[in-house]
Amino acid sequence: MQTCIRSIGHFFVSLVRKRPDQLHGRKVLLLKGGGIFFVVVLLYVVFLWFTLPDISDPRSLLASQSTVIVDRNGVELYRLFVEQDRTYIPADRIPDTLEKAMVAIEDERFYERGCLDVRAIARVVLRFGHAGGGSTLTRQLARNALDLTQDNIYNRKLKELMLGCQMEHRFSKSDLLELYLNWIPFGRNAYGVEQASQTYFGVPAEGLTLAQSTVLASLPQRPSYYSPYGEHLFTKVSEEVQEDIRAERVTRANQLREEDVTIGLLGAAVGTGSTVLYVGGRTDQVLRNMEDQKLITEQERLAALAELEHMTFKPSRENIRAPHFVLWVRDQVEKLFAGTTEEGLLERGGLRIETTLNWEMQKIAEESVAFYREDILNRFGAQNIA
Structure with missing residues (x-):
């Protein structure tokens, strides 16, 4: 750092020691260099500006939307x-x-x-x-x-x-x-x-x-x-903190050290007996x-x-319903779009595909098939029962 400062100082001293005509020439050179640098930066910014996406329709900036198949x-x-x-x-x-x-x-x-x-x-x-x-x-x-x-x-x-x-x-x-x-x-x-x-x-x-x-x-x-x-x-809190709470060495949440607490999505009551602390x-x-x-x-x-305190969450998403039928519908739509400008729209276009299936009746049919599956297998040798 000292070497850098010394070099800069020598540069300005050399400027002062120059004759007026030399000093004027140096200033002109610096101004020209600065001007060229400014123009280059400006052109670079203009170039980047023209590479930016069109935001006239903000929704087009979002990624694709899901297609939903319903009964x-x-x-x-x-x-x-x-x-x-x-x-x-x-x-x-x-x-x-x-x-x-x-x-x-x-x-x-x-x-x-x-x-x-x-x-x-x-x-x-x-x-x-x-x-x-x-x-x-x-x-x-x-x-x-x-x-x-x-x-x-x-x-x-x-x-x-x-x-x-x-x-x-x-x-x-x-x-x-x-x-x-x-x-x-x-x-x-x-x-x-x-x-x-x-x-x-x-x-x-x-x-x-x-x-x-x-x-x-x-x-x-x-x-x-x-x-x-x-x-x-x-x-959650560490086991050491749990013990301190049980022994009443820690009686307030603000006594807890940051490294002893693992922040979760929801707060929790920690401790047992007469001392229970809520940690957010x-x-x-x-x-x-x-x-x-x-x-x-x-x-x-x-x-x-x-x-x-009593928040519950929806169980993980169920598997595909009526898979044979749904996959057949998907294939039909893919064939419909194949070779057209709409190809790929099935996964990206946010479509809503309404079908003739009645899911409640489908469930009853699947339960009936499952009940007689073994008998059908023994009598007819059917393996893929849908």
């Missing part, structure tokens, strides 16, 4: 998708509680800031770049939903900034939040709030309660880690943020906590 009464038989299971819903079907919960935990200044978050930039500068807070919702959209992950870090950061500014300028905050909530991954291959709500609770997103909304808002940060079906459903989870943080930001009242937070 004549609307009972879901099977879902087809390539990589992401998603069902797009408009903003008026997204509950207000979920929007508030997501903003409170992911980007509390979402409605205040513009293209550039000056406060976050200042925080980075003051802390010498070591901390700057999480990405804004718009930046997350630009980085992930717009598929910038394959670019090098410099291109990606610059594109994120340009795309973020472009989207902030073109769309309202409501539009951006709708796009974000339909894009974000919630784990178990469920993308967007509608599919997440169906996956974990078996209800449409518009029917979510405040407690259920806080669960979904808790997942995007670490979907696999906080999965309701994983080992981090509840907050990720959902508790969401609710606390919402109350601190005056998005909910204390009474609403406490009511949601009471519901979370």
